[in-house]
Amino acid sequence: MIHALLDLELLRTFVLAAELDSFAKAAEQVNRSQSAVSLQIQRLEEMTGQPLFVKQGRGRRLTAAGEMLLGYARQLLDINHKAVTALTATHIAGKVKLGLLADFADSGLPTVLARFAAIHPQVEITIVIDRQGVLQQQLQAGKLDVITVFSSDLPAAAIPIGQLPMRWIGGETPAIAQQSPLPLLLFEAPCLFRTTGLAALDKVSHAWRPALTSANITGMWAAAKAGLGITVRTALGLPDGCKIISTGLPPLPEVHVLLQTQAAAPAPAVQRLTHILEETIAEQIKNIKGGKITRRV
Structure with a gap:
């Protein structure tokens, strides 16, 4: 019988063993002995009720059940990482200067501000809503930290979010x-x-x-x-x-939707706001392409 809850520590070891194709290399990553890693994999197999690896020559390969679990394990570990990052980042303070085209200000801005303020209540936000050329000039001058952009191509330093038809x-x-x-x-x-x-x-x-x-x-x-x-x-x-x-x-044609940041290694508050912007705009693009908010005549 499969246990209702899977141990994230065991899943981390399992993913490392699968990706590195070696129990020994996985043991180095988690600072355990190879025998301890083997015991962790055995424990995970007991929890899932399925064999996850089979011997192949001197090594091991994933079983069908192991391949299936690998995808879910990566997702669970990713969600765990995002949760820990969000919770440990609540102490961030300082200022963030955001530049928006009116298209984004009139649609996703309330969502972005609400999500960001809930996580980082100590951060002061400055918002500039203007034309793209003005925003890009202010970004280059260091007056803004992150801006939204429409573009016909993909600049190397930009953060691509998606494409929308004009x-x-x-x-x-x-x-x-x-x-x-x-x-x-x-x-x-x-x-x-x-x-x-x-x-x-x-x-x-x-x-x-x-x-x-x-x-x-x-x-x-x-x-x-x-x-x-x-x-x-x-x-x-x-x-x-x-x-x-x-x-x-x-x-x-379609147009690229991008974010541009002023610094190659932005401050933590800027990184967090950029991530929330990216997620919010990506969801808007998904809804538009799915026909949820498009009005036609």
Whole structure:
């Protein structure tokens, strides 16, 4: 009969023995004798009711049950590591300076702040919400610790989170997309979304005209809701009153979602906030690609 609870210490030894392909090498890692490691594996086999290794020549190989347990053991040890890290990091103090594009501020910021403050109540957070070019300048100047970024490629020093398709976005009435020339709501240059959208229209010789130019996404969403035209963005932070326009316009590529940090070895508080940002945005991307929060016309 399999025991209801598995011993993490035994699982750690088991994973080391499997990954190092040697009980002797595993013994060195856990500061035990080889016979002690063998006894630990035997104890784990008793707990699981399954043989985990079989002899093969002078060595051993995993059984089918051992292969199955290995995957679960790695997950359990990883969860344990994350829990210990989170609990032992509550004493962290200091300051964290976060730079966000409005797309992220309007969607995942409350979740990020709540999670971070619950773990690190002593850390002071400064938030700057601005255009990407401004955030990157402040990051390079050391005025920000971590920023969110959209990019057409993957810079070597960036932390990739995922990819999202760029979308044509307008108000509640899709007829705006049928107008000729197409009224566009444009961000001030330089802007990746502006450049990509105009290139897509020019490629198919689709006539367009600038209906509005804005320096921030708040003005862009307001203009879209008012029916002034359509713009290019992702579904991240898509507000009520705005819809994805999926017909009648040229396709758009995907864009990389990244994090950039100011230091190669950031402070513990920055590392923790970066990790929470990464998890929160990754979940948003998953929901968008799964169709959970996408509105279309």
